[in-house]
Amino acid sequence: MSQPLLDYQDAYLKTLQQAGKSVHTLDAYRRDLAQLAALLPEDAATQPPSRRHFVAALKKLSLQNSHPRSMARKLSTWRQYCGWLVRQGLLQSDPTQNLKAPKAPERLPKAVEQEALNLMLDSDTDRETLQLRDKAIFELMYGSGLRLSEVSGLNLGDIMLEAGWVRVLGKGSKERSVPLGSKSIIALQAYLAYRQAIAGETALFTNRNGRRLGQRQIRNRLRDWAAAQGSTQHLFPHMLRHSYASHILQSSQNIRAVQELLGHSNLSTTQIYTKLDFDHLAKIYDEAHPRAKRKK
Known part of the structure; x- marks a missing residue:
């Protein structure tokens, strides 16, 4: 290659423009190449x-101190540019092939404090069908750790x-059975006495028209309910599932049981979705393993 690597970036960006890329995308690519x-x-x-x-x-x-996600995005831009150079015959081989940016740390979903969440769930509920339905949904999501799609x-x-x-049909059509808490059973009984549905509708939770309640509706109802309860957190469905897992793990220290309850195929997934109390585990190890006991 007789000219420096980046002498062809204007031609590359022009091909992206012709391919219909947005102005925002072109600007981002231009910045990443300029930084390169x-x-x-x-x-x-x-x-x-x-x-x-x-x-x-x-x-x-x-x-x-660039963030790993930022580095990954820049490397993606550089890789696409080099790939284009190879296809144009301007570069013999791709120097970015199999090059990986640092892995970004897993972002854990937030858990709601036990006391705050229980206070909200224990609040009085109007005896209207929609309020009874919503209460049953939220109790079930927190009481049994169900995903939004599963509910x-x-x-x-x-x-x-x-x-x-x-009985829950989870990801990959994997079926599992999860215990119902007493609060969930009471809430479900109250709702089922008023449930409305069109003929032939088998859905447990239905909307005003008597048809299956959609995921977006559940998400919005949870958000509005939390705001009405005075919550300072923006509550979304997976926070209830994560709170379920975190609170059980904190009390039982049994990660295998939490794995089964959540329906995770791999234990590593459970470790991502739950907050491990490493101090507690370290204490158990120090007290139980003969090679771990430290001199006082």
């Missing part, structure tokens, strides 16, 4: 770019009130 020019080592202007050059650029970003997809036959179980 500043990050590449000096010898990148006089020789074909190599993997070493891009590794050096990523290291400089890291030293500048919306429940049918009447999935609820076994006398036995105290709910």
Whole structure:
């Protein structure tokens, strides 16, 4: 390649523009490529770019305390540009191939404090169908840790009130049974006495028209209910599921049981969705393992 790597960026951006990319996207690509020019080592202007050059650029970003997600986005831009150069015959091989940016830390969903959540759920409910329905939904989401899609997809036959179980169809059509809490059973009984549905509708939770209640409606009802209860948090469905898992784990320290209740295939997924009390686990280890006991 006789010219520096970035001499072709204007031509590349023009192809993106012709492909219908937005002005915002083009500006972002232009900024990322301009930053690459500043990050590449000096010898990148006089020789074909190599993997070493891009590794050096990523290291400089890291030293500048760039967020891993930002670094991943920039690398994606650089990779697409190099791929275009290869396809145009302007670059013999792609120096970014198999190059990976630092992995961004998993973002844990927030849990609601036990006392605050229980106070909201224990508040008086109007004896209107919609309020009774919403109370049953929220009790079920927190009491059994159901996903939004799982709650919306429940049918009447999935609820076994006398036995105290709910049958759930989770991700990948994986079925599991989860215990019903006493508060959930009471709320469901109150709602079912007033449930309205069109002929043939099997959905457990229905809307004003007697049809299955949609996920967006549940999300909006939870948000509005929390605001009406004076919550300072923007409450969304997965916060209830995460609170369920976190509160059980904090009390039982049994992550395998939480894994089963949540319907996770892998334990690593449960570790992401729940707050592990590492101090407690470390204490158990120190007290129980003969090679871990420390001198006092």
